[in-house]
Amino acid sequence: VRRNPGELEFHQAVFEVVQDIFVFIRDKEIYHSAQILRRLAEPDRVISFRVCWEDDGGNIRVQRGYRVQNSNAIGPYKGGLRFHRSVNQSILKFLAFEQTFKNSLTGLPMGGAKGGSDFNPKGKSEREIMRFCQSFMTELYRHIGEDTDVPAGDIGVGAREIGYMFGQYKRISNRYVGVLTGKGVDWGGSLVRTEATGYGLLYFVEEMLKYRNEHLEGKRVVISGAGNVALHAAEKAIALGAQVLTVSDSGGFLHDPVGIDSDKIKWLKACKFLGDGDLASYPTTFAGTAYYAEKRPWAIPCDIALPCATQNEISLDDARTLIANGVSLVAEGANMPTHNDAVHLFRDAKILFGPAKAANAGGVAVSGLEMSQNSQRLYWKEEQLHSLLREVMQDIHSRCLRYGLQDDGHVDYSRGANIAGFKKVADAMLAFGVV
Ligand code: NDP
Numbered sequence: 545v546r547r548n549p550g551e552l553e554f555h556q557a558v559f560e561v562v563q564d565i566f567v568f569i570r571d572k573e574i575y576h577s578a579q580i581l582r583r584l585a586e587p588d589r590v591i592s593f594r595v596c597w598e599d600d601g602g603n604i605r606v607q608r609g610y611r612v613q614n615s616n617a618i619g620p621y622k623g624g625l626r627f628h629r630s631v632n633q634s635i636l637k638f639l640a641f642e643q644t645f646k647n648s649l650t651g652l653p654m655g656g657a658k659g660g661s662d663f664n665p666k667g668k669s670e671r672e673i674m675r676f677c678q679s680f681m682t683e684l685y686r687h688i689g690e691d692t693d694v695p696a697g698d699i700g701v702g703a704r705e706i707g708y709m710f711g712q713y714k715r716i717s718n719r720y721v722g723v724l725t726g727k728g729v730d731w732g733g734s735l736v737r738t739e740a741t742g743y744g745l746l747y748f749v750e751e752m753l754k755y756r757n758e759h760l761e762g763k764r765v766v767i768s769g770a771g772n773v774a775l776h777a778a779e780k781a782i783a784l785g786a787q788v789l790t791v792s793d794s795g796g797f798l799h800d801p802v803g804i805d806s807d808k809i810k811w812l813k814a815c816k817f818l819g820d821g822d823l824a825s826y827p828t829t830f831a832g833t834a835y836y837a838e839k840r841p842w843a844i845p846c847d848i849a850l851p852c853a854t855q856n857e858i859s860l861d862d863a864r865t866l867i868a869n870g871v872s873l874v875a876e877g878a879n880m881p882t883h884n885d886a887v888h889l890f891r892d893a894k895i896l897f898g899p900a901k902a903a904n905a906g907g908v909a910v911s912g913l914e915m916s917q918n919s920q921r922l923y924w925k926e927e928q929l930h931s932l933l934r935e936v937m938q939d940i941h942s943r944c945l946r947y948g949l950q951d952d953g954h955v956d957y958s959r960g961a962n963i964a965g966f967k968k969v970a971d972a973m974l975a976f977g978v979v
Pocket of ligand 1: 697771774794855877878907
């Protein structure tokens, strides 16, 4: 805390991991003497830079850009770029730290990083977004590379922004390589990448349920967010027979008591990805539904809660409400959406809790497969990628079980994910010697 003053999100993320790792390494002197935990909690590099761009009115705007390279012990740095006005060093350090463990859990050779800017894409014109992305890449390009650091999208960064940044990278470097993932499928992207995080989340939930001889069919699911992760999670949950009751955005949440179906998902995708993004107009199209401004969906009774919007969106009180209403499984589609005290409550109450680093790893896993395809200069078929994604999520589930299965048969997925993710990275660091 003294070393990283004011970086609350970073403290939260490190604390969440450290409590499990301490138990695991208690009698393993080798990890202590090599100061592995301390080294992992100090990013290899934090790059911060000025990004100037010109708005449509001819005014020069100044933003701050970042790349936090946390660890490349098991592969090139890898992690998304977030464009949101809340972005700061603490948030990106927490995300890069988490990413290191998540990427390790996938079983693919990827280190951990994260980056982005406090640029707010909302309300900006196409051209303004393009100029910002080009300016951002004009500095970032010198810190990344297909074998060095491979950024991807995150909040506020989708295929359009990746396109502008990839175009600028190519222009500056005169190289056509897999330096970014999440690219369009016609110019180096992988099929299934867009759906991968949301679909992967549901594959993981399926595994959690299967382990308890349960299944998704008929389960009531409450989802937050209405972006890439949330809507693909909702789509897959519906396809697997669940009843999806809510989605939300930064303005509030919508409740559909009969359940969102695939036609309604189409409407939501058109609204959020192509239209004006106004969820509040849903009830005027679909009778019997309601939009609640400035509220979160956690008071709607459900069996499964999937927070898929942003960090710290389930408070201790929200967790109490969810438990009182009978939730039996919570799995994180977003990164760190659950406050630590709420996580403890779920863990103590033996609610099945799928932490982000395991449950939402499907996106980065398919990004890893995009890197492989780029290196091969060959593209794989959709069915093959769907089955690889499913396999990766099943493998992550097995890794969690290995270290998370308790004497009473309950699975502590947080502990399992933290230890399995840590062990692989830590062992690689030991192999490299103390530096
Ligand atoms: P999007 O930008 O596509 O969607 C984010 C959604 O969350 C939007 O509906 C947005 O509302 C809402 N939201 C954002 N900030 C807030 C806030 N402060 N309060 C309430 N709602 C908010 O992002 P993604 O779906 O890609 O990412 C969502 C989460 O999943 C993030 O935590 C991200 O790090 C994580 N993640 C994403 C991956 C991916 O492959 N995309 C991979 C792994 C993790 P509005 O529509 O009003 O902006």
